[in-house]
Amino acid sequence: MKVLLCTPYVGLSLANPGGIAIWARNIENYYNSLNSDVELEIFPMDRKHESGDLTLIPRLWYGIKEYFPTVNRFRRHIKRHRYDVIHICSSAQIGLVRDLLIVNIARTEHIPVVVHFHFGRMPELFKVRNWEYKLIRTVVKRATKAVVMDRKSLETLTDHNYTNAVNLPNPLSDKILTQIRTIQNGFTIEREKRKLLYAGHVIPTKGVYELIEACAQIPDIKLLVIGEYLEDIKKKLVDLAVAKSGSSNWLEFTGPVKHERVIQEMMNSAIFVLPTYTEGFPNVILECMASGCPIITTPVGAIPDMLQFDSSQACGACVDVKDVQGLKNTIERQLNNYDSALLMAEKAKQRVIDNYSMPSVWKQLVSIWNMACNCS
Numbered sequence: 001m002k003v004l005l006c007t008p009y010v011g012l013s014l015a016n017p018g019g020i021a022i023w024a025r026n027i028e029n030y031y032n033s034l035n036s037d038v039e040l041e042i043f044p045m046d047r048k049h050e051s052g053d054l055t056l057i058p059r060l061w062y063g064i065k066e067y068f069p070t071v072n073r074f075r076r077h078i079k080r081h082r083y084d085v086i087h088i089c090s091s092a093q094i095g096l097v098r099d100l101l102i103v104n105i106a107r108t109e110h111i112p113v114v115v116h117f118h119f120g121r122m123p124e125l126f127k128v129r130n131w132e133y134k135l136i137r138t139v140v141k142r143a144t145k146a147v148v149m150d151r152k153s154l155e156t157l158t159d160h161n162y163t164n165a166v167n168l169p170n171p172l173s174d175k176i177l178t179q180i181r182t183i184q185n186g187f188t189i190e191r192e193k194r195k196l197l198y199a200g201h202v203i204p205t206k207g208v209y210e211l212i213e214a215c216a217q218i219p220d221i222k223l224l225v226i227g228e229y230l231e232d233i234k235k236k237l238v239d240l241a242v243a244k245s246g247s248s249n250w251l252e253f254t255g256p257v258k259h260e261r262v263i264q265e266m267m268n269s270a271i272f273v274l275p276t277y278t279e280g281f282p283n284v285i286l287e288c289m290a291s292g293c294p295i296i297t298t299p300v301g302a303i304p305d306m307l308q309f310d311s312s313q314a315c316g317a318c319v320d321v322k323d324v325q326g327l328k329n330t331i332e333r334q335l336n337n338y339d340s341a342l343l344m345a346e347k348a349k350q351r352v353i354d355n356y357s358m359p360s361v362w363k364q365l366v367s368i369w370n371m372a373c374n375c376s
Contacts, residue, residue: 002039002082003369006074006102007089009044020089020118021046022283022324026173027365030358033174038366043077045070045089045098067098072256075105085369092121096107096135103142112372113145116168119280120301122153126160140164142373149281150302164375169302170281172290172352179263179337180290187347193338195222196331197269197293199284200276202229202237202253207275207298207321212237214275214328216244224269225253226262265293271334271341275319276305279303286356289315289348294341296330304370306356309349315348317341 007024024042027355052153089101099115107115117136121181125133139148140157144306146165148154148238157165183189196215200206215223218339225237234253241248254261266272270290272295288295297303297315307316317334319326334341354360 001366001369002041002086003085003087004041004078004081004083004329005087005089006043006044006045007087008046008091010040011236013200013296016340018091019280020091023118023170024089025158026171026358027362029119029172032363034342034362036366038369039080041083043074051129059095067095068101071101074102077108078106078111083111085112085114085251085372087116087369089116089118091118092125092136096132096139098133099197100139100142103139104112109143112140112147112375114147114368114372115139115143115155116147118149120150120153121278122148123156124238126156145368145373146272147368151305158231161214166371168303168364168368169356169361170283170286171284171358172356174284174358176263176287176290179260180267183264183267189295191268193220193270194220194335196273197224197226197265197272199226199265199272200274202227202233204233205277207277207327208233208320208325209240211273212240213244214331215250216241216325217328218332218335221250221331223251224265225251226255226257226265228256229253233327263291267294269293270338271296273297273331275321276300276325281306286352287343288353289356292342292345292349294334294338294345295332295348296327306351307322308351311342313351315344315351317344 005024007022009024028040028042031038031137044098088099088102090096103113103115125136140162143164146157146162147168148157148165149168149170151167154165167178198208198211202208213352215221238248240253266288272293274282274284274297276298277300281302285295285297285303285306295307296319297307297316298321299309299318300321308314308320309316317330
């Protein structure tokens with residue numbers, strides 16, 4: 001079976017690839033380690049400009065400027081090469097126009113198409129019914145298989161009578177497990193009991209303002225913030241820390257660091273906190289689960305599936321989006337009942353191995369490709 005994987009691959013920068021690019025690299029690296037009947041080829045669909053924060057008209061302009069050459073390149077490519085399945089990785093938004101054009105070209109060539117939605121906003125979009133919702137409906141209808149990353153998105157599509165929808169979790173890279181084993185073999189890990197960790201883009205939609213405000217009300221803690229930031233946002237966060245607590249000595253920004261450092265911090269911090277507004281299937285949560293670090297986060301995207309908040313096997317603590325008081329209370333409760341927090345972290349670690357390992361996810365992915373071929 002010959003598969004063409006159409007995906008952002010390099011990312012907007014080599015130092016900071018996007019989530020889909022990370023997923024594609026993880027899949028490719030695992031494929032290269034196998035002796036597989038599948039023949040996998042990458043078709044890069046990277047952008048030169050980030051358009052997510054622009055208004056609609058500029059985003060359309062960048063779409064015309066960047067997406068249509070990609071579509072033409074795709075058309076020429078499949079005229080020269082034959083594939084059994086086309087797999088398109090999509091972050092939706094304006095990119096859905098490109099996705100729809102590629103789906104239609106593939107269908108013209110009688111090639112099954114899998115469209116893989118790497119976001120967790122499907123339920124919300126089917127409620128607001130905006131232009132993005134209309135494009136998604138068309139793409140799903142035209143695709144052979146529509147892949148989503150979380151249970152709620154799958155239920156949304158099946159409730160609207162889309163029988164071609166399937167769920168596929170993101171995998172944890174084998175490289176991360178190797179890094180964790182290497183760190184564990186190097187020295188004895190001792191968690192700093194009052195140290196909190198945030199890792200990710202330092203932007204408002206990740207809940208960083210709520211995190212600073214909540215932490216400012218908790219005595220004798222340290223918050224380490226790892227990730228890219230704009231100086232203006234950093235200044236506002238430091239000012240907020242001073243205004244709420246009288247000092248910012250408890251707050252540290254590292255900026256971007258090597259990934260090995262991120263994993264090491266996960267392994268010696270007391271709690272990882274991600275009060276994000278929206279997510280797809282965040283790799284940082286998978287990595288934190290594997291590191292055995294207690295987690296506090298929000299019930300968005302695939303996170304409830306990953307951490308099983310509402311079950312006896314809960315693997316992390318849940319707080320509502322934008323709930324500063326709830327976030328403060330949850331942090332304090334986890335710090336004061338740390339044995340319970342560590343127990344959930346151990347469950348999370350086992351859940352990663354059982355459900356999100358590369359062999360497990362690869363097997364599901366190949367099954368989806370086979371199903372698409374059988375539908376043609």
